[in-house]
Amino acid sequence: MSCSRGQANPDRNTTLRLFADSGGYCQRPECANRLFVDTGTKNVHIAEMAHIIAASDDGPRASPQTSAAAKGSYDNLILLCANCHTSIDKAPDDFPEPMIKGWKRKHVEKIASLFGAVTYATRAAARKAIEPALSENSAVFDLLNPDSDYRDNPESDAARVWQRKMRAIILPNNRKILAVVDANSHHLNVNERKTLEAFRQHIDDLEAKHIGDSGDVASRFPKDMSDILTGL
Incomplete structure (x- = not known):
């Protein structure tokens, strides 16, 4: 889940928050991939922190006016499996910024619902x-x-x-x-x-x-x- 792009690189708290919000699953709605996979001899993670607005000024969904710090913030990152990360970056026109942010929002809501975080009478x-x-x-x-x-x-x-x-x-x-x-x-x-x-x-x-x-x-x-x- 690492990334090395200066201020566009998320800090540890952001990394942990992204994982917590994911519930251990890719945040693309139609993908059910678990982000930690048991291979039989190892437990490996396939999670990748994807920038919604590209970290570089010429990357997918680039926005040169956005600061490096904002690019590395929680709001500009989504946790995906390797396949989905590759897809959104290789075909950025098919995956605009509002769509990806919608994925993240719906996934967080879904996890909260599955966790049963409701108020009980007793x-x-x-x-x-x-x-x-x-x-x-x-x-x-x-x-x-x-x-x-x-x-x-x-x-x-x-x-x-x-x-x-x-x-x-x-x-x-x-x-x-x-x-x-x-x-x-x-x-x-x-x-x-x-x-x-x-x-x-x-x-x-x-x-x-x-x-x-x-x-x-x-x-x-x-x-x-x-x-x-x-x-x-």
């Missing part, structure tokens, strides 16, 4: 909405706990499976959980609100580590998050 209903994602993440963690012996061998089969499931399951599930709890934050008590903010930082750290390749040590999953919205 704590129990909100809890029920996040229960499957929490349970799935817990099952993956219990099976492939990164504190296991393979932590000192990042090239091991177990480590590769952990990385694949982190990107394909845990990170998207985290975003789903966060969206639902944010939409129902009025049900949270004071301690739960603190737990939610700790979970938000945990998500940011994980995405920076596993997508942004920052190499940072991620903060731990806040244990109280497992019980959020339960009880009174």
